[in-house]
Amino acid sequence: MKLLIVDDHPTNLKLLRVTLQSQGHQVREAADGVEALKVLQAGGIDLVISDVLMPNMDGYRFCYEVRNHPLLSKTPIILYSSTYLTPSDRDLGLKFGANAFLEKPAPPEQLAGLIEDVTRAPHAAQPLQVPEDLGVLKQYSERLIKKIEEKNLELLQRTVELEEAQQKFRQMAENIGEVFWVATRGVTKVIYVSPGYERIWGRPCQEVYDDARAWLWSVLAEDRPAVIEAIEQDKYSNENGYQEEFRIVRPDGSVRWILNRAFPVRDSSGQIYRNTGICTDVTDRKNLEGQFRQAQKMEAVGRLAGGVAHDFNNLLTVINGYSQLILLKLDERDPIYHDLDEIQKAGVRAADLTRQLLTFSRKQVIRPQVINLNVAIVELEKLLRRLIGEDVLLVTELKPDLGNVRADLSQIEQIIVNLSVNARDAMPKGGTLTIATSNIDLEETSITLFKGLKPGAYIQVSITDTGTGMTDEVKNRVFEPFFTTKEPGKGTGLGLSTVYGIVHQSRGYVGVYSEVGKGSCFKVYLPRVEAPADARKRAAARTTSPRGTEMILVVEDQEVVRMYIGFVLRSHGYTVKEASHGGEALLLSERLEGKIDLILTDIVMPEMSGPALVKRLTKQRQGVKAMYMSGYPDSAIVHQEDLDPNAVFLDKPFTPEQLLLKVREALDAVIRG
Numbered sequence: 001m002k003l004l005i006v007d008d009h010p011t012n013l014k015l016l017r018v019t020l021q022s023q024g025h026q027v028r029e030a031a032d033g034v035e036a037l038k039v040l041q042a043g044g045i046d047l048v049i050s051d052v053l054m055p056n057m058d059g060y061r062f063c064y065e066v067r068n069h070p071l072l073s074k075t076p077i078i079l080y081s082s083t084y085l086t087p088s089d090r091d092l093g094l095k096f097g098a099n100a101f102l103e104k105p106a107p108p109e110q111l112a113g114l115i116e117d118v119t120r121a122p123h124a125a126q127p128l129q130v131p132e133d134l135g136v137l138k139q140y141s142e143r144l145i146k147k148i149e150e151k152n153l154e155l156l157q158r159t160v161e162l163e164e165a166q167q168k169f170r171q172m173a174e175n176i177g178e179v180f181w182v183a184t185r186g187v188t189k190v191i192y193v194s195p196g197y198e199r200i201w202g203r204p205c206q207e208v209y210d211d212a213r214a215w216l217w218s219v220l221a222e223d224r225p226a227v228i229e230a231i232e233q234d235k236y237s238n239e240n241g242y243q244e245e246f247r248i249v250r251p252d253g254s255v256r257w258i259l260n261r262a263f264p265v266r267d268s269s270g271q272i273y274r275n276t277g278i279c280t281d282v283t284d285r286k287n288l289e290g291q292f293r294q295a296q297k298m299e300a301v302g303r304l305a306g307g308v309a310h311d312f313n314n315l316l317t318v319i320n321g322y323s324q325l326i327l328l329k330l331d332e333r334d335p336i337y338h339d340l341d342e343i344q345k346a347g348v349r350a351a352d353l354t355r356q357l358l359t360f361s362r363k364q365v366i367r368p369q370v371i372n373l374n375v376a377i378v379e380l381e382k383l384l385r386r387l388i389g390e391d392v393l394l395v396t397e398l399k400p401d402l403g404n405v406r407a408d409l410s411q412i413e414q415i416i417v418n419l420s421v422n423a424r425d426a427m428p429k430g431g432t433l434t435i436a437t438s439n440i441d442l443e444e445t446s447i448t449l450f451k452g453l454k455p456g457a458y459i460q461v462s463i464t465d466t467g468t469g470m471t472d473e474v475k476n477r478v479f480e481p482f483f484t485t486k487e488p489g490k491g492t493g494l495g496l497s498t499v500y501g502i503v504h505q506s507r508g509y510v511g512v513y514s515e516v517g518k519g520s521c522f523k524v525y526l527p528r529v530e531a532p533a534d535a536r537k538r539a540a541a542r543t544t545s546p547r548g549t550e551m552i553l554v555v556e557d558q559e560v561v562r563m564y565i566g567f568v569l570r571s572h573g574y575t576v577k578e579a580s581h582g583g584e585a586l587l588l589s590e591r592l593e594g595k596i597d598l599i600l601t602d603i604v605m606p607e608m609s610g611p612a613l614v615k616r617l618t619k620q621r622q623g624v625k626a627m628y629m630s631g632y633p634d635s636a637i638v639h640q641e642d643l644d645p646n647a648v649f650l651d652k653p654f655t656p657e658q659l660l661l662k663v664r665e666a667l668d669a670v671i672r673g
Contacts, residue, residue: 001119002026006036006050006062012104015163016049019108033057037065040072047119049102052081052093060096067097076118080104179279182265185272187212187231200258200281202250220247220255227260236262236275245282257286312350313631314558316653320347321564324655351653368406369534373437373459373526374398376412384420391430399438403528405459411502418499419463419522426467426520434464439528453509457528464521470514478512499524545657546664547573550597554578555585555613556629557605561652565600568656569663582608582616589620596624598667603630627666629654 003025007013017027028045030036032054039045048066052059059079066072079093080102090101099118102111179201180194190208197205197215207214219227223246235242241263247255262277323344330337377396385394405412416435423433440460442453470478479500499522503510507527514520552574556562559580566576577592579585582605589596599617601610614626631652648666650659 001046002044004028004045004048006030008054023112033062047076049078052079063097182276218248223247237264237272256281257283313652314561316351318560318564320653370404370406370531372404372533374402388424392424393432395434397436402437403439404533405526406529407506415499415502423465426465431466436462458525459528461524466519469516469518545660549573551575552598553596555601582613598625600627603628
């Protein structure tokens, strides 16, 4: 129906309008009787609901004017008031032409019933004369208007406050990501559950209204007994609240972690009669906790691996060094030659293993330079084709305008080789290995997909195979050290963990995307730089080991290593002084007459580090040059500000030839200010 509501209070109009519109009616509004008459004269109104007390023209006079209008006299009118109407008030209203009376605020169902009754029996319109009671009515209205309006305003204000509170509650409950619920004590009946239930559980809210414990059947079977026990023992009614965590299985099979916080609700007498609570999806937090524990485990294993590699490299320096020196003196026909050659080969393999351990633990000295990855991949292609075999097709998709990265070239090559070999092993019956490069810009909105990365410009290298793929369990552990799916004796489990260590040491990110039977794709992201690629240096071929006559101060805390270095250098013409630690080296320098040309020092030593020693010695002896060596050069990475940016490094273990070449390089270098 098309209804006209008349009231001078906007709040009253709003409440009445909302109620009538919810019942399907079309509503027009007027602030008093004068305005209402104009609306009626415009036509199209089926029924009027009017307040009694209004300025300009009250409800009784409005009724009188309508009933005496030739075109409007049949219009049904309901008068409503916020005060109790006595029989005489009703009689007066009927006398002026009202069809019915209603106290406000009226329940919606009462209002609907009255509208239906009035429209069934329309008023029998008869022309009326202004009675003497009209003056009495005016006095009555003026006398009570103040008191009535005060009472009406107070009541309406409370109603509005209640409506606003209900609206705020609905907005909060329907828009928060959590599940807000209210149930009877013991969760025997659900009184309310917010739409968050459908988002988190993936099931309709109606199911818990029909069965208060339907949500329990989504709880993971192994977690369900503890949840049921909490309900049965009435833990949800704990005075200080109750908190629990459990897992649910959604209809799509995904598992989510839920934090449920329950609280008791008391009635006016203080008795607990309901339970209420909030369920929060904490899956992301649980995943982060797992990643943090994994990071701690990786860090602990890394420290252990780095420590083992440090000690082992000192031993390998001596083993490999002396074995090579002896081999050089033996004839290949000597029976001992081949035995010693096998020892040296084993030593080289051991050195490779410790290098992987150092890379994994991010303790390896890095020599960064600006590299174009396309060039590095092209130069590796020949090696890669030999490594992956003839039954695997190698495809390269290299972006022509690829940017550059600043990284250690040998480490970059190690990443590509390790990932390629891993891909080959995933294709025992052959397949296709694709290496692709591209420029990529990571925005703030997408950076959450890449743990630890900052927004910016990156180079992406993807290595994709068409192999067996991985399960979720394998994917979650693929970068763990010593984890391998290969048969015993066919893998160390360090290949991918080494890749992980290199990439994170280079401030990048590596991720894996894989499905069983559909292959795998490893994607590496490295920061892009604007600088041009450095020129590739090629070592000149040598027929003999370099020699010299300079004075070299060797500082090394491991005696066997120190003796080995001294032996090699002296046998090639150098004068060598040895010290076992920094303090001894300083004392030796003070007492030594003549020039010291080079300080060859270990980086990590007790009491005083190599860089700290060099700083003090260079103050004593102007122009002295420095060269560093280490099998565990943590300080070279973490505290690079202590080092000469032009310093020469020598990784342990090293051969006599490598030692002599590096010493000559350090001695021949020009000191830069």
